[in-house]
Amino acid sequence: MSIPGRRRKYTEPYIPYNIILMIMPKVYSEVLGEYIDIPDDPRIVSLAPSITDTLHKIKAWGNVVGVSLYCNIPREAAGKPRVGAYLKVSYKKLDELEPDLILTTTGVQRRLTMELRDKGYTVYPIPLPISIYGIIDNIVLTGYAVGKVDEAYRVAREYLDKLRSLEPPLHGSVYYEICFEEPYTIGKYSYINSSLAYIGLKNIFMEIEASYFKPDMDKVLEANPSIILYEMNPAKRPEKRDVIKMLLDRGWGELDAVKNDRVIILEPDTLAHYGPTHIENLIKIYNTIRDIR
Numbered sequence: 001m002s003i004p005g006r007r008r009k010y011t012e013p014y015i016p017y018n019i020i021l022m023i024m025p026k027v028y029s030e031v032l033g034e035y036i037d038i039p040d041d042p043r044i045v046s047l048a049p050s051i052t053d054t055l056h057k058i059k060a061w062g063n064v065v066g067v068s069l070y071c072n073i074p075r076e077a078a079g080k081p082r083v084g085a086y087l088k089v090s091y092k093k094l095d096e097l098e099p100d101l102i103l104t105t106t107g108v109q110r111r112l113t114m115e116l117r118d119k120g121y122t123v124y125p126i127p128l129p130i131s132i133y134g135i136i137d138n139i140v141l142t143g144y145a146v147g148k149v150d151e152a153y154r155v156a157r158e159y160l161d162k163l164r165s166l167e168p169p170l171h172g173s174v175y176y177e178i179c180f181e182e183p184y185t186i187g188k189y190s191y192i193n194s195s196l197a198y199i200g201l202k203n204i205f206m207e208i209e210a211s212y213f214k215p216d217m218d219k220v221l222e223a224n225p226s227i228i229l230y231e232m233n234p235a236k237r238p239e240k241r242d243v244i245k246m247l248l249d250r251g252w253g254e255l256d257a258v259k260n261d262r263v264i265i266l267e268p269d270t271l272a273h274y275g276p277t278h279i280e281n282l283i284k285i286y287n288t289i290r291d292i293r
Contacts, residue, residue, distance in 0.1 A: 027145055031106055031113075031125045038122065040147060042100035045083055047112070050135075051103045051126055052077055053275025054142045058151040065097045073269065073277050087112055091119070103145065129274050130211075131194035132282075136160065139276055159279045166286050169200030172226040175257070176203065177215070178272055179233040185215040192271045195278070199286045201227065217250055227264065227289060228257040234268040264288060 026035040045066040046052040052071040055064055061076065066083040083093045086109060094102075102121050104113045107128045116123045124145045129135045136156050143152020174196055177183050186192045187208035196203050204223035205215065230243050238246075243265055247258055257263055270281045 027124065029124055031110075031127060032117070032123075036122060036124050036145075038124070038145065038147070039100050042146060043098060044146060045094065045097060045099040045102045046071060047084070047086070047089065047102060048105040048109065048126070049073060049269070049273060050138070050275035050278075051105065051142060053273070053277050054139055055103075055146065057155045057276045058139065058143050058146075058148045060142075060146045060148045060151075063146065065099060066093070073273060073275060089116070094121075101146070103142070129191045130189055131191055132163075132198050132279070133194070134191060135274055135276070135278055138274075155276065159276060162283060163198065163279065166199055166283065170286065170289055171200055172202070172289075173204050173223060174201040174227040174229060175205075175215075175220055175223070175225040176229045176231070176271070178212075178231040179236060183215060184212045187211060187213060191274055191278075195271065195282050196229075199282065199289075201289075217252075221252065221255070224256055226256045226260070227262045228255070229264050229266055229271070229285070231266040231270055231272060232268050237268075238265075240265050262289075262292060 027038055028035050042063060043065045044055065044060065044063045046055060046064060047068045049068070049071045052064070052067050053073045055061060056074045056076065064080060066081045067077050069082050069085045071077045071080070081093065081097060083089050083097065089112070100122060102116055102123045104116070104123060104125045105128055106113075106125050110125070113123050113125045126138050126142055126145070127134070129138055136159060139156045139159070140149075140152045143149045176186050176192060176196065178185070185205055186203060187205050187210035189209065190211045193203045193206055197206070204220065204225050228247070232238065240263070244258065244263060247253070247255070247263065252258055264285070266285075271278060273281070
């Protein structure tokens with residue numbers, strides 16, 4: 001008897017391997033270096049907010065049976081069972097859902113990916129993007145993984161058309177800050193750096209060979225950015241006046257961005273989120289900056 005759900009193995013009765021290939025499509029994973037067997041119309045658990053966002057956009061939402069605690073985009077994610085956080089899952093909840101496919105990402109989630117695979121789950125990791133183009137590519141890659149290739153191409157094409165419509169490009173230097181426990185900013189290897197460059201803005205730390213790092217406050221003063229983008233922590237939602245006070249307390253009152261009222265407060269997961277909604281948010285930022293310049 002075959003084992004239902006998450007650990008399907010063709011053991012009894014015997015089915016020739018060439019027949020299995022015909023029944024169950026195989027999708028190659030560059031991350032794992034192997035082919036993954038994924039059934040048609042799979043029951044999917046997504047453990048990354050970006051992937052959950054993508055599944056909704058490519059019309060695979062009906063296949064999603066579970067998500068992570070941090071999957072808040074789209075709003076409909078609130079109605080899906082939560083199976084764990086970014087680095088840990090509840091195997092009891094996972095087994096109750098009997099997923100055919102678990103989608104993860106790379107980076108710090110790589111260990112969880114390997115743990116799930118070793119326990120017999122079918123896992124397909126979607127790479128972390130390092131540019132805005134990687135975000136588009138991951139839409140298509142997710143479509144391949146879940147059998148929604150045509151929809152993925154359609155969504156990717158729509159976003160490419162929207163990005164091409166952003167003319168003329170903006171001009172100016174920008175300092176981006178995101179509030180974790182402490183202030184962090186972005187360097188050369190961040191997809192946020194790539195996105196800001198796409199709309200014409202020069203990140204003042206774009207030469208730093210890192211994704212996220214703690215900023216040198218004196219270097220920000222030296223660079224004198226014309227725009228500041230401040231992305232809030234989900235647990236802390238300050239008013240703009242509170243952010244301006246914080247900047248003044250740092251001695252940044254003479255920065256062009258502060259003097260000219262070009263400090264833009266972003267909701268949590270505006271640019272930090274790297275699913276398709278990231279591109280929608282980037283377009284809103286483009287329009288906001290274009291209107292105030």
